Amino acid sequence: MNGASREALASARDNLEALLDSASADAARLAEDLASVTALLDREVSLRRVLTDPAQPADAKSELAGRLLRGQVGGDAADLVSGLVRSRWSSSRDLVDALEELAAGAELAAAQGAGRLDDVEDELFRFGRIVESNPGLRAALTDKVADKAAKAGLLRTLLGGRADAVTERLIVRLVTAPRGRSLEAGLTALSKLAADRRGRVVAEVTSAVPLNDRQKQRLGDALGRIYGKRVHLNLDVDPEVIGGIQVRIGDEVINGTIADRLAEAGRRMAG
CATH class of the missing domain: 1.10.520 (Peroxidase; domain 1)
Incomplete structure (x- = not known):
């Protein structure tokens, strides 16, 4: 706007x-x-x-x-x-x-x-990862000619009893009335709204192996000092990063993975 x-x-x-x-x-x-x-x-x-x-x-x-x-x-x-x-x-x-x-x-x-905002925020992130890893599900949810009631029914089957009622309503509305947005863009917008309610930013963190509690705390503290706000970590694991972590906050990417360093070294040698 x-x-x-x-x-x-x-x-x-x-x-x-x-x-x-x-x-x-x-x-x-x-x-x-x-x-x-x-x-x-x-x-x-x-x-x-x-x-x-x-x-x-x-x-x-x-x-x-x-x-x-x-x-x-x-x-x-x-x-x-x-x-x-x-x-x-x-x-x-x-x-x-x-x-x-x-x-x-x-x-x-x-x-x-209701004290469930953190849960909703995490569930929105996890749902996005599920859709990303399941092309068939994404196709069914984004099919422009599919019946809206059928999409809503599919989502309620997937989420009912497994996610907060707020999460379910938000996702059902997003899928049945996307208003020209991609599903991914809509989920990102909802996650940002949830973070804004707590006056914090959302960091999408990808690591080769799961981070332990101490690592998560140190990373959150470090990012908080950089951005001047509390930072909520959405964590994902991808063995292809080889080691280190990749952090995405909005359009900014902080890449500290071994794979990235190897690729950069290769580019320098080729140059």
Whole structure:
């Protein structure tokens, strides 16, 4: 997002957090309602254009949103959306992206309130690794012509009883409504949102053998000093790295593997 949309999203995040701080707020219900509004506006292009038209008075757009949603979603969600459409958006699609993020944020807040946010974060990472290692599963979940209900049923069979309910809902929504993103990109975005709720960054760590607790602690502490935040480690094992570790944080890769050093030595010799 750029310009006006970025400012509008920042304001929307603040409004969501204020709402979630209320003792009466039901984070899981709010997430479901926001997800349903996301689906509505993703489908109804003309409606979202009206709700983001800068030429229309903010009060009129807010009133329209409230009238459309009244009785369809809970009051908290209706109020949040009515506030959202008062803001200025650079594009109508940005409004839908913001709603989708807020829905996921409410789900993660529910997990945090239940003391399960770490579990959800780990489960999202592990699910991504399962999909990566199983091309048949990935093909089934990303098939554009496959029935959405069938995909949801497959996921509930895979995850039901094995993952937190929040994890299951997030993944089902991502798979059944990808909105042009790859499955991998969607999972990465969800993991980042989960990390942001704890004010920390996520490091994807690949090592030749599993790290022990002392090694994990030392690595987390070292990365925390570099980035100035707590760092959550998503750990993976790949014997092909031969030794050492590879750390990916966002688009940045810190490569300390023996395989990388050998490849670099070979390039120098060839040069």
